[in-house]
Amino acid sequence: MSADLRPEIKPVSAGVGTFAAMKAVFGRDLKVAFRQKQDLLNPLLFFVMVVSLFPLGVSPEVSFLREAGAGILWVAALLSVLLSLDHLFRHDFDDGSLEQLVLQPQPLFLLVLAKTLAHWMLTGLPLVVLTPVLGVMVHQEGNSIAVLCLTLLIGTPVLSLIGAIGAALTLGLRSAGVLLSLLIIPLYIPVLIFGTGTVAAAADGASVGAYVALMAAFLVLAVTLAPFAAAAALRISLSNG
Amino acid sequence: MSEPLLQAVNLQCERDERVLFRDLSFSIVPGTVTRVEGPNGSGKTTLLRILAGLNDAWSGELLWRGEPRVNLREEFQRNMLYLGHRTGIKTLLTPLENLRALMAGRRPLSDDVLRQALAGTGLAGFQDVPCRNLSAGQQRRVALARLLVADEPLWLLDEVFTAIDVDGVSAIESLLQQRAAEGGAVVVTTHHDLRMAGMHRIVLGGGLDDER
Amino acid sequence: MWQWFHKLGSPKWFFGIANRLMPWLLAGGLIILAVGVVWGLAFAPKDYLQGNSYRIIFIHVPTAFLAQSVYIMMAVAAVVTLVWRMKLADVFVKAVAPVGLVLTFLALFTGAVWGKPTWGTWWIWDARLTSMLILLFLYGGVIALDRAINDEKSAARAVAVLVLVGVVNIPIIKYSVEWWNTLHQPATLKLTEKPSMSSEMLIPLLLSILGLYLLFGWLACIRMQTEILVREQRTKWVREMVMAGRN
Numbered sequence: 001m002s003a004d005l006r007p008e009i010k011p012v013s014a015g016v017g018t019f020a021a022m023k024a025v026f027g028r029d030l031k032v033a034f035r036q037k038q039d040l041l042n043p044l045l046f047f048v049m050v051v052s053l054f055p056l057g058v059s060p061e062v063s064f065l066r067e068a069g070a071g072i073l074w075v076a077a078l079l080s081v082l083l084s085l086d087h088l089f090r091h092d093f094d095d096g097s098l099e100q101l102v103l104q105p106q107p108l109f110l111l112v113l114a115k116t117l118a119h120w121m122l123t124g125l126p127l128v129v130l131t132p133v134l135g136v137m138v139h140q141e142g143n144s145i146a147v148l149c150l151t152l153l154i155g156t157p158v159l160s161l162i163g164a165i166g167a168a169l170t171l172g173l174r175s176a177g178v179l180l181s182l183l184i185i186p187l188y189i190p191v192l193i194f195g196t197g198t199v200a201a202a203a204d205g206a207s208v209g210a211y212v213a214l215m216a217a218f219l220v221l222a223v224t225l226a227p228f229a230a231a232a233a234l235r236i237s238l239s240n241g
Numbered sequence: 242m243s244e245p246l247l248q249a250v251n252l253q254c255e256r257d258e259r260v261l262f263r264d265l266s267f268s269i270v271p272g273t274v275t276r277v278e279g280p281n282g283s284g285k286t287t288l289l290r291i292l293a294g295l296n297d298a299w300s301g302e303l304l305w306r307g308e309p310r311v312n313l314r315e316e317f318q319r320n321m322l323y324l325g326h327r328t329g330i331k332t333l334l335t336p337l338e339n340l341r342a343l344m345a346g347r348r349p350l351s352d353d354v355l356r357q358a359l360a361g362t363g364l365a366g367f368q369d370v371p372c373r374n375l376s377a378g379q380q381r382r383v384a385l386a387r388l389l390v391a392d393e394p395l396w397l398l399d400e401v402f403t404a405i406d407v408d409g410v411s412a413i414e415s416l417l418q419q420r421a422a423e424g425g426a427v428v429v430t431t432h433h434d435l436r437m438a439g440m441h442r443i444v445l446g447g448g449l450d451d452e453r
Numbered sequence: 454m455w456q457w458f459h460k461l462g463s464p465k466w467f468f469g470i471a472n473r474l475m476p477w478l479l480a481g482g483l484i485i486l487a488v489g490v491v492w493g494l495a496f497a498p499k500d501y502l503q504g505n506s507y508r509i510i511f512i513h514v515p516t517a518f519l520a521q522s523v524y525i526m527m528a529v530a531a532v533v534t535l536v537w538r539m540k541l542a543d544v545f546v547k548a549v550a551p552v553g554l555v556l557t558f559l560a561l562f563t564g565a566v567w568g569k570p571t572w573g574t575w576w577i578w579d580a581r582l583t584s585m586l587i588l589l590f591l592y593g594g595v596i597a598l599d600r601a602i603n604d605e606k607s608a609a610r611a612v613a614v615l616v617l618v619g620v621v622n623i624p625i626i627k628y629s630v631e632w633w634n635t636l637h638q639p640a641t642l643k644l645t646e647k648p649s650m651s652s653e654m655l656i657p658l659l660l661s662i663l664g665l666y667l668l669f670g671w672l673a674c675i676r677m678q679t680e681i682l683v684r685e686q687r688t689k690w691v692r693e694m695v696m697a698g699r700n
Contacts, residue, residue: 016346024345028334035333035371096327099295104346105319111346165618169611173601182597183615186590187622190629197636218625225621232535233614239296240607257604258687298606 021106022114029118032091039087043080043123044130050076051134062139069138070148070199077127077152078159078188084123085163085184086177088115089234093171102238109227112234116164116227117157124156147202151195154215158191161226168233172240191218244306245270246320246395246426247292252301254287261287262445265301269428271394274421275441277430283446285430286326289399292428293323319347322393326400328384332373336364336383339372343387350390358389363409378404388416395426402433464681465690467541471674478671486664493657500654506570509563511658515665517560517585521623523553523669524588527595528620531613541677543609544684546616547599548676552669554592561585580634584627591619605684 033040054072055065065072092098101111128149135145166184170176198211245268252265261284269275269292277285290296292303294310294317303310305317330339340355359368362382372380381404388396402410410433417427418437429435493511500507527549533542564582565575576582598615602608685691 016349020349021346024342028331028338028342028345031338032331032333091331094327095331096325096329097331099323099325099327100329100343102295103293103318103321103323105315106346107315162618165614169598169615170601175601179597179601182590183594186587186594186626187618189587190622190625193629193633197633200636229614229618233611235297236607236610236614239298240602240604298604 016106018106018110021104022110025101025111025114026118029115030121033118033122040122040126043084044126046083047076047080047127047130048134050079051138055138065138066140069135069140070144070203071196072138073131073134073148074152074155074192074195074199077124077131077156078192080127081123081156081159081163082181082184082188084119085160085167085180088119088160088164088167089171090167090176093237098171098234099238102234108234109231112164112168112231113223113227116160116230119164120157120160124152124160127156128152141203144199144203147208148199150212151198151215154212154219155191155195158215158218158222159188161222161230162187162191164230165226165233168230168237171234171237191215194218243271243424245304246306247310248302248304248307249292250302250304252288252291252299252303254284254291254296254299256284256287256298265443265445267441267443269395269426270441271424271426272421273439273441274417274427274429274437275443276435277428277443277445279445285445286399288443288445289323289397289428289430290325293321293397294318295323320393321395321397322387322391323397324384324387324399324401326403328381330372330380330383332380333371335369335371336375336386337368339383340386343384344390348390348392354390355386358386359383361389362386376404378406378409381405382409385413388413388420394424396420396428398427398429400431401429402431402435464540464544464685468678468681468694471678475671475674478667478674482664482667482669482671484664485660486668489657489660489662489664493654493661497654497657498651503571506567509567510654511661513560513563513567514658515662516556516563517581518662519665519669520553520556520560520585520588522666523549523556524591524616524620524623527553527616531616531620534609534613535617540684543613544677544680545673546595546609546612548680549669549673550592550595550599550612552672552676554589554596556669557585557589557592561589578634580631583634584630587626587630588623591623595619 051072054068058064058068089098092101101115102108104111131149131152132145135148140148163180163184166180166187169183170180173179194211194215198208198215201211202208247269248267250266251263253263254261265288267275277288279285287296291299294314305313310317329343331342334342336359337352337355340359341352344350344355356368359365359382362385364379364382364386367375367379372383375383381401385401385405401413405413414435414437417429420427421437421439490511494508497508497511499505527546530542530545533539534546561582564579564585568577568579568582569575595612595615599608599612602611682691
């Protein structure tokens with residue numbers, strides 16, 4: 001191995017900026033995901049299938065679907081995000097990139113935030129894009145569909161952020177998938193309630209501004225707190241490995 | 242002698258109800274190669290992970306340049322390079338993309354330099370082949386390419402010689418020696434019979450009993 | 454001060470204190486709980502609206518109350534675990550989580566029993582019952598995570614993170630469940646609504662709560678002692694104590 005590339009040895013004082021490091025983490029995650037496109041499609045297929053179970057399993061009546069449609073879509077979106085969370089750190093844990101991430105000289109919670117954002121772009125956002133089509137299939141009105149998309153747009157990042165905590169806590173455990181769901185579903189309930197409640201209020205003709213603002217507050221809270229908890233959980237899980 | 246980079250004072254680690262080591266004290270000084278020795282299960286990897294700051298199930302003191310390391314996490318991580326059992330190589334990415342991603346948070350370099358570094362570890366012509374098409378040894382060489390462009394004063398290398406062929410092993414040996422000569426500090430765990438002039442040793446697994 | 458704090462964290466020290474405390478907690482808890490429950494069930498006046506069926510309040514409210522306080526106590530212990538790494542704090546969390554789960558279950562069960570005469574059905578998606586159900590899920594998650602991690606220290610810290618995340622969520626969950634409830638069913642007769650909580654009802658209720666707290670303290674001590682014995686089985690003081698007990 002030739003060694004002429006090596007710089008002289010000196011204490012490294014000025015490092016890479018945090019934002020540049022976040023961008024690098026984000027970019028790498030997107031690149032890896034696009035090399036494995038099937039993994040991107042799976043949560044979407046799951047979403048569509050769960051939604052289609054309701055007309056088949058409960059009732060295809062227009063009145064029922066109009067009433068329950070927003071709830072069905074929300075629950076299905078929640079479950080697909082849950083399903084995809086296992087991937088958030090698992091591969092990185094297995095191949096050692098997670099160790100390298102934790103050892104990077106930038107605040108870990110911000111790197112975790114970048115990873116979570118990438119995760120949302122790859123799962124939550126496509127779900128939102130798909131929602132109008134499924135909304136029509138469960139007989140939602142135009143206005144309801146718009147509000148539904150808006151609530152999912154604000155709500156799915158919250159799901160990814162809270163889910164990151166659970167994914168970090170269950171890293172490397174047996175039957176991590178089921179355990180992850182057990183830990184995370186109770187924490188998802190407020191988002192679900194306000195997501196569907198806002199659509200219901202819109203269908204009743206009420207103004208939804210206040211509810212949307214409240215969901216946005218959830219998002220702000222999740223963005224500020226969840227990465228800290230997830231970063232702490234990652235360190236604990238890695239310490240065990 | 243120059244001031245130690247990393248000092249361990251009365252380090253103790255217990256794992257699964259078993260004391261791996263206790264009262265372990267040593268200094269990692271610039272310009273040296275230190276080899277952690279011991280049979281399987283004696284805690285070599287655990288010790289290295291403790292030094293890297295990945296494992297925190299230990300008691301005792303760890304000083305970075307004379308000060309408690311807990312208060313200096315960012316500075317410490319900027320000055321330390323850790324290469325683990327698991328190399329951090331993504332099989333879906335090419336060697337170049339991997340190296341770029343690994344360096345991005347530490348020392349972004351131009352693709353030219355990265356390509357040369359990869360060529361320097363014997364991966365010339367493979368820089369743009371997805372890593373899953375490479376052999377285990379080649380994948381490790383991708384990780385080792387970091388050593389050719391790393392400027393961190395402290396290297397912690399866990400089992401660097403795994404899956405590397407004879408030529409590669411001697412190249413790494415001379416790289417480590419050269420690194421020490423330049424004033425870097427290297428800590429390695431290995432089963433490979435590493436012999437270097439002036440090599441320091443940390444010996445683990447000295448028959449610790451379970452009494453407390 | 455600091456030394457005192459450190460001493461408080463020593464399992465051996467706790468073991469001795471608990472031994473001295475436990476008889477008082479047990480006796481006090483049983484007596485006060487008995488007085489409160491008997492007074493409430495037999496002597497307190499009837500509720501003008503719900504008749505005698507409201508009397509389950511003397512069991513339901515203390516369990517529900519304690520079930521929630523136990524989670525808060527666990528959250529305090531979780532902070533201590535994460536910040537000071539005090540062994541005793543994670544022993545506490547591990548020891549009381551199942552107790553919290555059982556209390557939550559009892560609160561749900563008595564709520565359902567109360568619901569039958571009040572609403573004519575065992576279960577209604579009432580805001581309080583639903584909140585308790587979610588609390589049951591939270592306890593279940595904590596216990597499941599603790600069981601899933603083999604390494605004791607990692608388990609303690611992972612559980613502490615989860616408990617803290619849960620405690621941040623509890624007020625949000627409560628608030629959203631109440632909002633959801635008003636959205637879906639206009640307020641009817643609520644459990645634990647106290648239109649005329651006279652002092653003859655309030656005093657036995659407070660006594661029941663106090664008694665249950667003391668009993669919980671006793672149970673927590675026993676469970677913590679057991680957990681400490683398991684963890685410290687290789688230490689000298691445990692061996693000596695066990696040997697002394699054998700002779």
